Amino acid sequence: MSEHSVQCECCRVNVQLIKQDDGAEFVRCPSCGKTAGREEALESAKAYAVEAVARQLDAQIREIARKSKFIKSKPAQRPVRDYAWILEGV
Numbered sequence: 001m002s003e004h005s006v007q008c009e010c011c012r013v014n015v016q017l018i019k020q021d022d023g024a025e026f027v028r029c030p031s032c033g034k035t036a037g038r039e040e041a042l043e044s045a046k047a048y049a050v051e052a053v054a055r056q057l058d059a060q061i062r063e064i065a066r067k068s069k070f071i072k073s074k075p076a077q078r079p080v081r082d083y084a085w086i087l088e089g090v
């Protein structure tokens with residue numbers, strides 16, 4: 001995962017990692033100033049990545065089904081979620 005950077009969802013810019021004196025780590029968007037705990041941002045970014053991959057798979061399956069007379073595929077219904085933090089390049 002190291003090739004992917006966590007980004008702010010609204011600004012699409014890489015976040016800054018801020019380490020406090022007490023050891024707590026935060027991410028901060030350099031564009032809009034939004035902050036979150038490092039773990040919280042990572043969880044959001046990971047969930048975003050999982051959903052992004054699932055959407056790509058859905059699209060591939062639909063494309064295969066479209067070309068095949070034998071495979072019938074119903075489009076998967078995936079709830080659209082809002083992610084405050086996303087992964088770059090997913």
Ligand SMILES: [Zn+2]
Nearest residue numbers: 008011029032
């Ligand atoms: Zn931002």
